[in-house]
Amino acid sequence: MKKKAIDQIDLKILSILQRDAKITNHELSSRVHLSPSSCLQRVRRLEDEKYIERYMAHIDLDKVCRTVTVILTVSLHDHTNENFNTFNEAVKDFPEIAECYTVSGNFDYFLRVVCPDMKSYLTLNDELINRMEGTANISGHVVLEYTKSFEGYPIDRLVE
Numbered sequence: 001m002k003k004k005a006i007d008q009i010d011l012k013i014l015s016i017l018q019r020d021a022k023i024t025n026h027e028l029s030s031r032v033h034l035s036p037s038s039c040l041q042r043v044r045r046l047e048d049e050k051y052i053e054r055y056m057a058h059i060d061l062d063k064v065c066r067t068v069t070v071i072l073t074v075s076l077h078d079h080t081n082e083n084f085n086t087f088n089e090a091v092k093d094f095p096e097i098a099e100c101y102t103v104s105g106n107f108d109y110f111l112r113v114v115c116p117d118m119k120s121y122l123t124l125n126d127e128l129i130n131r132m133e134g135t136a137n138i139s140g141h142v143v144l145e146y147t148k149s150f151e152g153y154p155i156d157r158l159v160e
Helices: 008-019 025-031 036-048 081-092 118-132
Strands: 068-076 097-102 109-115 136-142
Touching: 008 025, 008 036, 025 036, 068 081, 068 118, 081 097, 081 118, 109 118, 118 136
Parallel strands: none
Antiparallel strands: 068 109, 068 136, 097 109
């Protein structure tokens, strides 16, 4: 299937859905000024063409359980493809690693890790260090407070 270029209506649909994925098609169609059937066709096309990767609920973990969130900075000693591949594969084995970014600058990676407690985090950290066999420096930064959590991308400001 050939991808159709997205237009301003598609962008508005994406913007609305990222903030309220449970919105009814009727309400969404009203907000983007389309008929319900036309709106649903667009949403399905955006899903089929992977503009919408998945739908998720944002969970308030503080209401569910106690956690500790740690931001890790990782620097590889040798910048070989093998070391990057080894690290990339290693992080996939830890469900507590919620996010991992390869970055430029003083570090090679930023990771967001969510564990039930510090003991669990320290175990994960030790396992990650052991997996990298001395080929990486890992520094942890405990999150004390969320100043601003992710609420969606500013699509209207990103696309002009």
